[in-house]
Amino acid sequence: xxxxxxxxxxxxxxxxxxxxxxxxxxxxxxxxxxxxxxxxxxxxxxxxxxxxxxxxxxxxxxxxxxxxxxxxxxxxxxxxxxxxxxxxxxxxxxxxxxxx
Amino acid sequence: xxxxxxxxxxxxxxxxxxxxxxxxxxxxxxxxxxxxxxxxxxxxxxxxxxxxxxxxxxxxxxxxxxxxxxxxxxxxxxxxxxxxxxxxxxxxxxxxxxxxxxxxxxxxxxxxxxxxxxxxxxxxxxxxxxxxxxxxxxxxxxxxxxxxxxxxxxxxxxxxxxxxxxxxxxxxxxxxxxxxxxxxxxxxxxxxxxxxxxxxxxxxxxxxxxxxxxxxxxxxxxxxxxxxxxxxxxxxxxxxxxxxxxxxxxxxxxxxxxxxxxxxxxxxxxxxxxxxxxxxxxxxxxxxxxxxxxxxxxxxxxxxxxxxxxxxxxxxxxxxxxxxxxxxxxxxxxxxxxxxxxxxxxxxxxxxxxxxxxxxxxxxxxxxxxxxxxxxxxxxxxxxxxxxxxxxxxxxxxxxxxxxxxxxxxxxxxxxxxxxxxxxxxxxxxxxxxxxxxxxxxxxxxxxxxxxxxxxxxxxxxxxxxxxxxxxxxxxxxxxxxxxxxxxxxxxxxxxxxxxxxxxxxxxxxxxxxxxxxxxxxxxxxxxxxxxxxxxxxxxxxxxxxxxxxxxxxxxxxxxxxxxxxxxxxxxxxxxxxxxxxxxxxxxxxxxxxxxxxxxxxxxxxxxxxxxxxxxxxxxxxxxxxxxxxxxxxxxxxxxxxxxxxxxxxxxxxxxxxxxxxxxxxxxxxxxxxxxxxxxxxxxxxxxxxxxxxxxxxxxxxxxxxxxxxxxxxxxxxxxxxxxxxxxxxxxxxxxxxxxxxxxxxxxxxxxxxxxxxxxxxxxxxxxxxxxxxxxxxxxxxxxxxxxxxxxxxxxxxxxxxxxxxxxxxxxxxxxxxxxxxxxxxxxxxxxxxxxxxxxxxxxxxxxx
Ligand code: SF4
Numbered sequence: 001x002x003x004x005x006x007x008x009x010x011x012x013x014x015x016x017x018x019x020x021x022x023x024x025x026x027x028x029x030x031x032x033x034x035x036x037x038x039x040x041x042x043x044x045x046x047x048x049x050x051x052x053x054x055x056x057x058x059x060x061x062x063x064x065x066x067x068x069x070x071x072x073x074x075x076x077x078x079x080x081x082x083x084x085x086x087x088x089x090x091x092x093x094x095x096x097x098x099x100x
Numbered sequence: 101x102x103x104x105x106x107x108x109x110x111x112x113x114x115x116x117x118x119x120x121x122x123x124x125x126x127x128x129x130x131x132x133x134x135x136x137x138x139x140x141x142x143x144x145x146x147x148x149x150x151x152x153x154x155x156x157x158x159x160x161x162x163x164x165x166x167x168x169x170x171x172x173x174x175x176x177x178x179x180x181x182x183x184x185x186x187x188x189x190x191x192x193x194x195x196x197x198x199x200x201x202x203x204x205x206x207x208x209x210x211x212x213x214x215x216x217x218x219x220x221x222x223x224x225x226x227x228x229x230x231x232x233x234x235x236x237x238x239x240x241x242x243x244x245x246x247x248x249x250x251x252x253x254x255x256x257x258x259x260x261x262x263x264x265x266x267x268x269x270x271x272x273x274x275x276x277x278x279x280x281x282x283x284x285x286x287x288x289x290x291x292x293x294x295x296x297x298x299x300x301x302x303x304x305x306x307x308x309x310x311x312x313x314x315x316x317x318x319x320x321x322x323x324x325x326x327x328x329x330x331x332x333x334x335x336x337x338x339x340x341x342x343x344x345x346x347x348x349x350x351x352x353x354x355x356x357x358x359x360x361x362x363x364x365x366x367x368x369x370x371x372x373x374x375x376x377x378x379x380x381x382x383x384x385x386x387x388x389x390x391x392x393x394x395x396x397x398x399x400x401x402x403x404x405x406x407x408x409x410x411x412x413x414x415x416x417x418x419x420x421x422x423x424x425x426x427x428x429x430x431x432x433x434x435x436x437x438x439x440x441x442x443x444x445x446x447x448x449x450x451x452x453x454x455x456x457x458x459x460x461x462x463x464x465x466x467x468x469x470x471x472x473x474x475x476x477x478x479x480x481x482x483x484x485x486x487x488x489x490x491x492x493x494x495x496x497x498x499x500x501x502x503x504x505x506x507x508x509x510x511x512x513x514x515x516x517x518x519x520x521x522x523x524x525x526x527x528x529x530x531x532x533x534x535x536x537x538x539x540x541x542x543x544x545x546x547x548x549x550x551x552x553x554x555x556x557x558x559x560x561x562x563x564x565x566x567x568x569x570x571x572x573x574x575x576x577x578x579x580x581x582x583x584x585x586x587x588x589x590x591x592x593x594x595x596x597x598x599x600x601x602x603x604x605x606x607x608x609x610x611x612x613x614x615x616x617x618x619x620x621x622x623x624x625x626x627x628x629x630x631x632x633x634x635x636x637x638x639x640x641x642x643x644x645x646x647x648x649x650x651x652x653x654x655x656x657x658x659x660x661x662x663x664x665x666x667x668x669x670x671x672x673x674x675x676x677x678x679x680x681x682x683x684x685x686x687x688x689x690x691x692x693x694x695x696x697x698x699x700x701x702x703x704x705x706x707x708x709x710x711x712x713x714x715x716x717x718x719x720x721x722x723x724x725x726x727x728x729x730x731x732x733x734x735x736x737x738x739x740x741x742x743x744x745x746x747x748x749x750x751x752x753x754x755x756x757x758x759x760x761x762x763x764x765x766x767x768x769x770x771x772x773x774x775x776x777x778x779x780x781x782x783x784x785x786x787x788x789x790x791x792x793x794x795x796x797x798x799x800x801x802x803x804x805x806x807x808x809x810x811x812x813x814x815x816x817x818x819x820x821x822x823x824x825x826x827x828x829x830x831x832x833x834x835x836x837x838x839x840x841x842x843x844x845x846x847x848x849x850x851x852x853x854x855x856x857x858x859x860x861x862x863x864x865x866x867x868x869x870x871x872x873x874x875x876x877x878x879x880x881x882x883x884x885x886x887x888x889x890x891x892x893x894x895x896x897x898x899x900x901x902x903x904x905x906x907x908x909x910x911x912x913x914x915x916x917x918x919x920x921x922x923x924x925x926x927x928x929x930x931x932x933x934x935x936x937x938x939x940x941x942x943x944x945x946x947x948x949x
Contacts, residue, residue, distance in 0.1 A: 013698060015234035018207040018553045023232050052548035056525075062547065063531060064539030068701060092702070094229055095236040096565040097538040099216070099259065099655060100245020100475070 004031045008038065008084050014064075014093035019049055029084060035067055036080035038089060053093060066092040105672065110137060110748035112649035112669040114641020115150040115157065116834030117216035118286055119650020121665075121749055122147065124642060124672040131155055131642060131673055136287070140749045141663040142652045143287040149830040153841035157623070158640045160838065162908055164622045165676045167191035168635040175613050175631050177598075177605075177905055183625075183635070188680065191619075191634050196692045198589055198617045199231070203693065206232035207553070208588040210571075210615070212601075214240040215593030218646030218669060219727075220621070222538075222706050223686050223699075224593060230690065230698035234554050235587060237568045240600050242920065243479035246936035247487045250565050253532030254544035255491055255769050256500060257521030257761070258508030259655040260284060263470045265292035265301070266660045267457070267504035270450030270469040272304045272443070274328055274490055275476020277313035281829045283474070284509065284656020292658070302450070304443060306331065306435075307476060309826045309855065309897040310890030321443070322892040323433050325822045325940040328477045330432040330805035331440065332489035333424035338444035339496060340418045345448025347498030350465070351399060351414055354762075355495065355769045356528060358397030359389060360410030365777050365801055367526070368410040376526050377410065379403045389527050389768070413772035413801075417492075420802045432805060434892070447471070451497035452504075459503065459661070462756045464763060468504030470494055476824070479939025483931040484543075484563075485803040488773070492803075495771055501762030507659035510535060512761045515664060515752045516734045517708060523767025526774075530767070535654050536706060541565030543933070545775050549783045551790060555587050560786065560794075562779045564935045572607040572925050575614050582790060592620035594638050598628040600901060603923030603937050604878040621682055624838060625908025636685060643675035645683070645723040647707060647730045661759045666734070667749040668727055670741055683723035691720065709733045773801045776933075798932045809928055810942040813877075814894065819942035821860075823876065823896040825919045831900045838904070838912040846900065852916035853886035855897030856945065861887050864945065871948050876922035876941045882948065883917050896943055898922075 010025045017023045027041060036059075043051040056062045059080065067074040070087030077083070106126055113120045113134070121140025125133040134154055138145030167188055170181035202208040211228035213221045213236055221238060228236040239245055252261050263271045263278065276282065279293035297303060297316065305317040306328075314320035323331060339345045351357035358378040360368045367376040375388040382395035386405055389397075399414040426437035450469035457466035473490045480486045491506075499505030511533040512520040524530025525545045532540045543563040552559040555574050556567035574581060590612075595601075602608040612618070612631040621638040622629045629635055646669040648654060653666050690699040697717030703726075704714045713729040715721060721729070728740045735750055757764050780799025787794055797806070810822045830845045837843045846852055854874060856866065866872060868887040873880055874896070881903075891897050902916025922941050923929065929938040 011698075013232055013702075014229040015554070017232035018234050022204075023206070048548075049550050049553075052550045056545060056547070060524075062539075063542075066705065071701065073705065090698070090701070092229060093234070094539050094702075095225060095234075095238055096541045097225075097536075098239040098245055098541055098566050099249055099651065100239050100241045100243070 005029060006031055006084070006086060008033070009088045010038070011088060011090045013090060014095065015053065016091060016093050019046065019053065033084050034080060035069065035074050035082045035084065035089070038084060039080070064094045064096055066094055068092075109672040110745060111642070111672055112646070112667050113147065113151045113154060114217040114644070114650070114669065115154045116832065117650055118284055118652045118833070119217070120147060120151060120287055120652065121667055122151065126672050129673055131158060137748050140667065141665050141751055142285055142658060144291070146287040146291065148287055149845060150834045150842065153839045154641070156839045156841050157835050158642050160624060162624055162910065164625060164635055164637045166637060166678045169194070170633050177609055177627060177630060179630070181630060181632070188678070191636060192685070192688055192692070194634050195619050195689060198619070199689070199693050202588055205585070207234055208585060209233040210235040210237070210587045210590045212237045212590060212592035212595065212597050214238055214595050214597070216651060217641060218644055219648050220593050220682050222648060223683055223703070224591065226699050226702035226706060227686050227690055227695070229702055230695040231693065234558070235556065237566065237597070237601070239566050239568070240595055240597065241475075242569045242602055242937035243483065243939050244475040246564070246931070246934040247478040247483050248474055249541045250543035250563065250934065251487060251491055252508055253540050253542035254529055255495070256506070256508035256511065257529055257532045257765065258511030259532070259534065259540070260509040261472060262289070262507045262509050262656070262659040263472050264504050264507050264660050265289060265296040267466070268296065268301055268468050268470055269504065270302045270447055271296070272306065272447060272471045273313055274306045274331070274471060274473040276472055276474035277311060277827055278472050278474065280313040280316050281311065282827045282832045285652045285658045286829070288658040302446070308824050308892040308895040310888070311826050311897070312829060314890060320890070321435055321439060323435055324892060325824045325895055326480050326486070326808040326811055327433040327805065328473070329482070329486045329489050329803055330424060330429040331435060332493060333421050333803065333805060334426050334429040334440050335444040335447070335493055336489060336496065337421040337424050338426065338441055339448050339493070341422055342441070343445055343448050345451065345453060346496045347453045347467070348399065350498035351496065351771065352397045355771050356526070357399055357414035357771050358412045359772070360403060360405065361413050361416060361772065361774065362408045362410055365774070367774050368405045368408055371406075377405060379412070417771055417802060424805070447493070448497060451499055453497055457503050459760070460756050464756070464760055465498060465502040466504055467497055467499035467502050469497065470499050470504070470506040472506065475827070478934070478936050479825070480936070481808040481929055481931060481938040482798055482806040483936035484933035485798060485806060489803045492771060495769060500769060501765070502760055509656045509659055510654060512758050513664060513754070514758060520761070521765060521767070528768050528770060529765065537708060538706060544770065546779045549779070549786045551786060552581055552583065555583060557581060560783065561932070561935050562783060563776070563933050567935050568601060569925070569930055569935050569937045572602055572604070572611040573927065575611050576607065580792065586614065588616040590615045590618045590620070592618070592628065594621045594623050596626040596628045598631065599903065599918050599920060603920055603925035603929070605918065605921035606878065607925050623835070625906055627904065627906050629908065630906055637679050638682060639675045639679050641669060642673055643671045643679065645670055645681055645727045647727045662754065664752040664754055665749050668731055668741065668744045670724070670727070670745065681723035683726060687720055696720070776801055794927070794932065796932065808938055808940050810938070810940045813942035819944050821896045821943050821945060822894055822940050823874070823898055823919070823922060823943045824940050826897050826899045828900050836901055836912060837915065838909040840911050843911050843915070846915070850886050851900055852902060853884045854917065855888050855891045855899070856885050857891050857893040857895070858887040858889050860893050861885065864947070866945065866947055873946045873948055874917065874943055875946070876943045877924050879922050881917050885945070896945065
């Protein structure tokens, strides 16, 4: 039996629209998918160019990656284990701040 | 509204990026005086000359007071834009139309966001991210900050470094005028520096230019430009191989000095956990660095691990620096070998290795000696490696974040919320601490390089944090990098990036001409504004609302046993009738391009605005309300704008851990940069795929002195001098010499002249006050010469940020020269680690006919 799937609207901000080629995507993910599953799907679709920008090492996000699920910071919801539910997901690659 | 207020009003200075507390006297809506706020623990009632001159900037008769549109389509530094006053509606409509044109390809937008006086920087960055562009400039300078922040965040834990003037007995400044001419919390540290000198701290200044800092030093040691790393490596050699001044327990337990490196320079790792290995001399076994049984990690020796030979990185460092004997480096730096030995010995002895001090009942290591460096050492072709061995000098004597040593600014805090540096990869310090949850710049562990999409090639600089110095190069010809689009639009702050953020002015002018549409905020029509299609008037700091009032609160506060402080900025007088707060302008633009909710989400994150104060996507808030909400979110419902107007500043005491967190840090610091080998290898693979043949010799774990192009150029004889830049306290980091009081200071101190060594000048037939030709490989300008004995004979000193040409700056126009304009701008002059632009340029000086 196929697991039921849900469509997830993903919005990209910062550096990522330039990589994805658009600001929005709709992905079909199995019910119960997590942020980690979503990023794995994007890694598979967009390859190293996505993976290297988003992950500092397997399972660890670069410190400039910010993810919101339903408007809440994914860090507060369990990080990569956060459930997507029916929420819009925003994946942001922020510029590093600087001085001088 | 502000107009109803009279008398002394509390707010924050905005004449530079620091943000001192001030009280402003207002009579009938007119500012009549500005003084330091004695309750502000940062500036303690003091102000610098720039701040005192603020009233003249505020009442600048040439201020932009209305939106403007250019009617001359031709752009250039000598083109009259033929401004036409327009309505806000027309200005915003025009900007929206241009943004909508690139809406489906947002990377074509470049946002120049640096305006550190207030909120504008964080707001424009958030807008740029919400719009979807990677091209967000959030630094002003082509060199300053390029190395110190990425280094500091992984080797200290904070934003910047600061000698502990409360306890240091010996302080060496290399290529910086720390606490005398420059640096965050200037008015605080300037007093601390005076007091430290008065109690007997020895101050040694090593710099090509014997400027303000040298005038206060016990000893000024002139150094040939671009040779700082040779000096540092030589001092390391003396400490490690001659005098034996190094902190063994600290190196063993708090750094990667015992990690074993194989023949290829990479760590030997545990096959299962992949953690780096060390040799435990206590039981003669190889263990991971985090093994709970580890007692005595070895700093020397040679050990077999699974058929591979491994040696502690500390031993590799000692052997490496042995290549830099003072006799050898004397030829490079011109500093006599005996002087290097004496300074190194004095430094090592002053560090009092092994001693402790008790503060508030807590016993801490006491290392009252430190080395500080900043802009001067960063601005070189190999800027990263010019600086890193200077940091190592502090590291080997254990003088990092302990009393008397080099301290990391703003790294840790417990109120109003918590932040602190954290360990990560390989047990090393990975995440610095910062009060705002913004991604901090850090050169460890870096990113995997990939084929670039960014016009500034950020993907090919895996350890750098920002990359704007590449833009004039890549926009001139982006085909070698596989980029097939153009940057088309620039949105900018009032910062004068065309003079301040790049090099070779001819290239920069072409870069700005290549942008199809430019819109920006302006207080005055500076050189950058000359390229604008639409100009948006910007309030002065006396008319603004800002939650962030400058770096002294969030990034470069006074270190050590000092209070945390926070203030907000609010208007003391009303802006001219046709002026709008910049936050309100950004909200309007964001709303009309459909990203207001995203902007708010990023602002809620940036400023840590919590319920019930968070910004809601379906509402539009005026700037004043957003500042009020943020203040209440941080400090409580009673701490709104009214509270700040009455009290000025929140003060919170900090405990010993917040003051000296070194012993509390649960991570190791690097003395050996193994990850540079990995990133260099990965970068080579990507460059090979792209058909690019870059020199990657900077990607090495132990620094070498590598000469700048100017070093070779003067040996070839085409040029005979090297121009370097230095800072004046009265123009540093702020609005410049268009202010008539600042101009007067510059005139009376001969700041508009270039410095030349007296005997060198005389040999060329040049006298004090002569006008000469100063010629670099890319620019020839007239300059007035000031002769002095206080400059290295091979150097020419160019101070400040002058050379204005804009008719909108009639006071400053035609005075002094622009140092940046002299700088060749190509990959041969860009540091391949940090993207810093080489700031020592070969020149020749000839008398004018
Ligand atoms: S240091 Fe900067 S903020 Fe402080 S008084 Fe001077 S100009 Fe103003």
